[in-house]
Amino acid sequence: MSSSPRPAPRLLQTGPLVPSLAEPLNARYTVERLFDHPDPLTWLRAEGARFDGIACSAGLGFSADLLPLLPALQVVSSYGVGLDKIPQDALRARGIPLATTGGVLDDCVADAAWALLMALGRRVVEADAYVRSGQWAQDGLNQFPLGRRISGARLGVVGLGRIGQVVARRAAGFDMRVAYHSRRPVAGVPWRHEPDLCALARDSDFLVLITAGGEATRHLVNAPVLEALGPRGYLINVARGSVVDEAALLQALASGQIAGAGLDVFDNEPAISAAMRAAPRTLLMPHIASATEETRQAMAQRVIDNLDAWFERGELVSPAL
Ligand code: NAP
Ligand code: 8YV
Numbered sequence: 001m002s003s004s005p006r007p008a009p010r011l012l013q014t015g016p017l018v019p020s021l022a023e024p025l026n027a028r029y030t031v032e033r034l035f036d037h038p039d040p041l042t043w044l045r046a047e048g049a050r051f052d053g054i055a056c057s058a059g060l061g062f063s064a065d066l067l068p069l070l071p072a073l074q075v076v077s078s079y080g081v082g083l084d085k086i087p088q089d090a091l092r093a094r095g096i097p098l099a100t101t102g103g104v105l106d107d108c109v110a111d112a113a114w115a116l117l118m119a120l121g122r123r124v125v126e127a128d129a130y131v132r133s134g135q136w137a138q139d140g141l142n143q144f145p146l147g148r149r150i151s152g153a154r155l156g157v158v159g160l161g162r163i164g165q166v167v168a169r170r171a172a173g174f175d176m177r178v179a180y181h182s183r184r185p186v187a188g189v190p191w192r193h194e195p196d197l198c199a200l201a202r203d204s205d206f207l208v209l210i211t212a213g214g215e216a217t218r219h220l221v222n223a224p225v226l227e228a229l230g231p232r233g234y235l236i237n238v239a240r241g242s243v244v245d246e247a248a249l250l251q252a253l254a255s256g257q258i259a260g261a262g263l264d265v266f267d268n269e270p271a272i273s274a275a276m277r278a279a280p281r282t283l284l285m286p287h288i289a290s291a292t293e294e295t296r297q298a299m300a301q302r303v304i305d306n307l308d309a310w311f312e313r314g315e316l317v318s319p320a321l
Helices: 019-028 040-050 064-069 088-094 106-121 124-132 135-139 162-174 197-202 223-229 246-255 293-313
Strands: 010-013 030-033 053-057 075-079 154-158 177-181 206-209 234-237 260-263 282-284
Touching: 010 019, 010 040, 019 030, 019 293, 040 064, 053 293, 064 088, 075 293, 106 124, 106 162, 106 206, 106 234, 106 260, 106 282, 106 293, 124 135, 154 162, 154 197, 162 177, 177 197, 197 223, 223 234, 223 246, 246 260
Parallel strands: 010 030, 010 053, 053 075, 154 177, 154 206, 206 234, 234 260, 260 282
Antiparallel strands: none
């Protein structure tokens, strides 16, 4: 007698996902969307026992309140690498493995940090506006404000994890002097570890933030760090808005205490403050550091690969917990 095929595992989708992920996910699994329900917790109290896995994104994550309502939960697969919106402690306590897209997006996030760094230093966006507005024709040659030299400059990297190491590696092509800050020195890398973040800021022309987010790094970059970075120092943040004390940053930009900032991430994104939108000497991006066609496709595929590996073999391709 042939056994009937096993039903597809049931996934709870906790927030919106890009179509390049949602569509293949729906084709392979039985997926239900928590956020379609007006009172999600009441619905989960009745239905939660049916779910084997969670599919979520790093940007939205999900609340720890969901977990007690999911007694059969086996695995969580997240689109992205940030863990700041994922209830890591509660997952760990239940022994539920978490997969992210760690490693898949390193190059593109590092490239985006470099795009901000180069554009800030060489005033690319201002220069474009200057030419288009006709101001160049009015001023004549060589009137546009001078930029800053990138080659040979000093790069400080805050957080030398997967992405931070790629940011640092790229600097070799620009003959830059690189140092980094993290809680623990990283073995086997050629760059100097600086345990004092103010000292690193003081010694940097460009300070790139690519630490983890969450409580441990909240306002790591505060008024004293910005003061140390100084009027010739640029801040680049591709980590999380919470890593920077935004009020102190706005103050430092307004007073000229730092040279400028390139930001991909913010407090309260996407509804960032009016003060931030109007801040001088800033380049702002809408949290798109990983957003290339190639990388976003690879991230979607990795979310699925992690789920398939779990439900087929009890393993994860890129475990984070
Ligand atoms: P990772 O490999 O886990 O590296 C995280 C780094 O942060 C490590 O070097 C860690 O070193 C450091 N760190 C953690 N807590 C710290 C603290 N309190 N003080 C100083 N350093 C600290 O992570 P990753 O894959 O490189 O990603 C890093 C972060 O980038 C993610 O968590 C995410 O928030 C952000 N990200 C943003 C985008 C975007 O679109 N803008 C895209 C991808 C990722 P120690 O533990 O030794 O301190
Ligand atoms: C994505 C990110 O924009 O990986 C992360 O932590 O911040 C970005 O890659 C995000 O995950 C999409 O929700």
